[in-house]
Amino acid sequence: KAGVTQTPRYLIKTRGQQVTLSCSPISGHRSVSWYQQTPGQGLQFLFEYFSETQRNKGNFPGRFSGRQFSNSRSEMNVSTLELGDSALYLCASSLDLAGNYGYTFGSGTRLTVV
């Protein structure tokens, strides 16, 4: 079956712009989480959605937001981009909220802010 699909794979944006990233989870998975990976901070949790509701949120400013649609696909949005937002953004899906079956990650979206 298809894995977690993230689009686009690469993005270059200018400081001050906004960006939307997309994540399609594995069919049947209802939980989608987002992570930011940078060389300096490592892997950091952004937020988790389950059944179209945000269930958990990490320590990121309000410029970072997300949503989940009825088909479980999720988008995250970053407004007023800063140079420090350059990172690999990873999406993970799981069957349930508790993670009993593990989390499957997509290949990520590499965002570069110039």
Add this chain to the structure above:
Amino acid sequence: AQSVTQLGSHVSVSEGALVLLRCNYSSSVPPYLFWYVQYPNQGLQLLLKYTSAATLVKGINGFEAEFKKSETSFHLTKPSAHMSDAAEYFCAVSILTGGGNKLTFGTGTQLKVEL
């Protein structure tokens, strides 16, 4: 709050030698524990997970890990390293809190396999 410590940001082994990557966790409640591998320009691939069943967990590609509550450890091992094992490895802990869940990752261990 939960946390994960991975000892050794870089580990180098010879091909055919034992691989041992260390992970210690901190959690106030029984955790779920995971090991992920990341190849360059790729996402994270799940190697194995511990979810309170058997303490010795076998994963893909010959890797296994043992959950030791007394030592709060979940070290990853492989009896014989292969060149294709060269990658970055992340240990992660997960706890269901309130209405949500999240993975907390260690800082990663870069594994180098030499001929």
